[in-house]
Amino acid sequence: MTFEEIQRRLSGKIVGIAGAGGLGSNCAIALARVGIGKLIITDFDIVNKSNLNRQYYFYKQIGQKKVLALKENIIAINPAVEVEAYDVKLTPDSIITLFSDCDVIVEAFDLAEMKQMIIETVLSELPGKPLVTGLGMAGWGDTNSLRFREEGNLYICGDEKSEISEDSPPLAPRVGIVANMQANTVLELLLK
Amino acid sequence: MKITLNNRMEVLENTYQMTVQQLIEKKNFTFKFLVTKINGKLVKRDERDSAIVRDGDDVAIIHLISGG
Known part of the structure; x- marks a missing residue:
């Protein structure tokens, strides 16, 4: 499939992203770059300095609502993407x-x-609704443990073992890998 | 009984059925947050004491890990 064909097929698709932190912000950016028609993004947090070690925000956006800052960043990359941003805690x-x-x-x-x-x-x-989850991405290194598997309509990306802690924080490389594994899984599902 | 647990064969001696909660305890799954399924069907967290695992069942117990 050429990129033009891919874009044509993706332009009518809608992807929901629950959370705009390390996984959500990076996954949304990847999906925006390839031309998803519409992204529905939710989060209730504001951009904090400590988020910048992995989340797709800029220093000048500290203090802004994450969903609005992410919408701004997505549009700056690909203005053709429609973004619905909700500043809510999901229930x-x-x-x-x-x-x-x-x-x-x-x-x-x-x-x-x-x-x-x-x-x-x-x-x-x-x-029947496909749900792509990120489970286990703390720390650094150990790239081979990051994997993908299907559990019915649940698609699992991550090592399924590394918990975040004071000594094993979430960092840009592994969080970014898993966020992009999630985006890659979304593409696989949408281009099937 | 013999079941499939997280895609692996598992033999549980001297029992022909147990609840999902009993299986979690028997396997020492200590994670606080899990998603459980029997034969592909979700068993919600408040149904684990009543949902029965039987011989031949395919059980998935997914460990939910913080981070993102």
């Missing part, structure tokens, strides 16, 4: 409301509790 109800028209949903939360909530909600309330 099962709002996941269903905001994401039911999406072709694919990307789970890009940081907390395990929130990951559980969206996975259970999508699997039970939006059956």
Whole structure:
């Protein structure tokens, strides 16, 4: 498929991104570059200096709402992408409301509790909807442990073992790899 | 009974069925946040005490790890 054909096919697609941190911001940028028609992005946080070690924001954006800063960055790269940005903390109800028209949903939360909530909600309330999750990306090195597997409509990217901690923080390289694995999985699903 | 647990064959001696919660405890899965499925069907966290795993079932227990 040529890039023109790819863009033509992707231009009608909608992808939901739950969370605009390390996974969500980098995944959204990759999808914007290849020309997804519409991105629906949610987050309730503001850009913090400590986010800049991995998240797709700039120093001058510190203090801005993440969803608005990310929308600005996406448009700066590819103005053809339509971005719906919601400054909300997702709940099962709002996941269903905001994401039911999406072709694919990307789970890009940081907390395990929130990951559980969206996975259970999508699997039970939006059956058949592909959900791409990021599980395990803390620290550095150990590139070969980052992998992909399918569990029904749940697509898992990550090492499924490395937990973030004081001594094993999330950093740009491994978080970026997993975010791009998620974007790559979205493309695979949409171009099938 | 013999089941498939996370794509691996698992033999559980002296038992012919157990709840998902009992299986989690037997396997010492200590993660606080898990997603559980039996034969591809979601078992929500509040259903784990009642959902039964039987011989031949395909069980998935996904460990949810913070970070993102």
